[in-house]
Amino acid sequence: MSPTPLYSGKVRDIYAVGDDQLLMVTSDRISAFDVVMAEPIPDKGRVLTAMTAFWSEQLASVAPSHLVSTDLAAVPEDLREPGWEGRVMLCHKAEMLPIECIVRGYLTGSAWKEYRKHGTMHGATLPAGLLESARLPEPVFTPSTKADEGHDENISFGHAAELIGESLAGQVRDVCVELYQRGADWARERGIIIADTKFELGLVDGELVLCDEVLTPDSSRFWPTDAWEPGATPPSFDKQPLRDLLERLDWDKTPPPPPLPAGVVEATSRRYVEAYERITGRPFADWPGTGG
Numbered sequence: 488m489s490p491t492p493l494y495s496g497k498v499r500d501i502y503a504v505g506d507d508q509l510l511m512v513t514s515d516r517i518s519a520f521d522v523v524m525a526e527p528i529p530d531k532g533r534v535l536t537a538m539t540a541f542w543s544e545q546l547a548s549v550a551p552s553h554l555v556s557t558d559l560a561a562v563p564e565d566l567r568e569p570g571w572e573g574r575v576m577l578c579h580k581a582e583m584l585p586i587e588c589i590v591r592g593y594l595t596g597s598a599w600k601e602y603r604k605h606g607t608m609h610g611a612t613l614p615a616g617l618l619e620s621a622r623l624p625e626p627v628f629t630p631s632t633k634a635d636e637g638h639d640e641n642i643s644f645g646h647a648a649e650l651i652g653e654s655l656a657g658q659v660r661d662v663c664v665e666l667y668q669r670g671a672d673w674a675r676e677r678g679i680i681i682a683d684t685k686f687e688l689g690l691v692d693g694e695l696v697l698c699d700e701v702l703t704p705d706s707s708r709f710w711p712t713d714a715w716e717p718g719a720t721p722p723s724f725d726k727q728p729l730r731d732l733l734e735r736l737d738w739d740k741t742p743p744p745p746p747l748p749a750g751v752v753e754a755t756s757r758r759y760v761e762a763y764e765r766i767t768g769r770p771f772a773d774w775p776g777t778g779g
């Protein structure tokens with residue numbers, strides 16, 4: 488019998504391991520417009536886990552990671568399930584900061600909407616005349632609140648400083664911009680633009696630690712570099728087959744989700760694996776666990 492998770496998010500199930508660790512099990516669930524689809528995407532959970540492990544290692548000099556191990560053998564035996572191979576993260580439990588640490592390198596999504604209306608991004612003025620999906624002069628830390636219900640709200644740096652304190656907010660901003668910069672430069676050379684991303688940081692024994700998933704297609708906007716042209720939003724590297732389908736169906740974005748044809752499920756799975764292989768240069772077949 489499976490143990491009961493402490494918490495089930497849209498994508499992850501979280502279990503307590505003793506008093507100071509957590510086990511995060513990443514599922515193959517996929518959501519669009521905040522609605523979880525009925526069909527799992529084979530290998531998605533393993534790709535997100537493998538990619539997070541890669542970046543955590545790659546960026547360790549910028550911030551320590553909450554990750555203890557992605558090896559199923561490191562998980563206490565009474566908690567382990569064979570199907571979890573390749574998609575577990577044993578982590579230090581952190582006291583999570585009450586903000587989403589977004590960094591934007593390109594002008595898109597809610598930031599583009601605000602800029603088009605007011606010429607600002609999270610309240611701060613930007614140069615005039617920028618096009619949709621334009622590369623920003625430099626990456627910007629643009630936090631948001633963490634809403635339990637409904638949508639997160641974009642906030643200014645000043646508002647973030649009120650929530651977590653000026654000095655911690657400054658430290659968080661500098662760390663996040665550096666993480667994004669290094670990751671985005673790395674990915675761009677490998678054919679993927681990371682337009683923006685969301686980091687989640689927390690404190691472990693008073694130290695600032697990088698938590699959750701890191702620079703994955705679920706926490707970021709990935710665009711194929713060759714499809715990017717300012718003036719329009721490029722297709723998403725990973726979710727394009729799904730988005731195309733949902734647009735064709737004219738689904739109203741409320742549950743229940745429409746059924747996904749096998750072709751869309753397979754195409755999406757292939758995109759996730761391709762993103763992993765392009766970014767890491769490692770064959771996904773080397774990552775533990777079997778597909779499905």
Ligand SMILES: Nc1ncnc2c1ncn2[C@@H]1O[C@H](COP(=O)(O)OP(=O)(O)O)[C@@H](O)[C@H]1O
Pocket residue numbers: 495496497498499500501509553578579580581582583687689698699700
């Ligand atoms: N090291 C950690 N300690 C405590 N909580 C964490 C840690 N890393 C991630 N989390 C939290 O675990 C949850 C991850 O589950 P997920 O399925 O991604 O949830 P959500 O749907 O809320 O994004 C998030 O609420 C995240 O803030």
Ligand SMILES: [Mg+2]
Pocket residue numbers: 496498
């Ligand atoms: Mg999440």
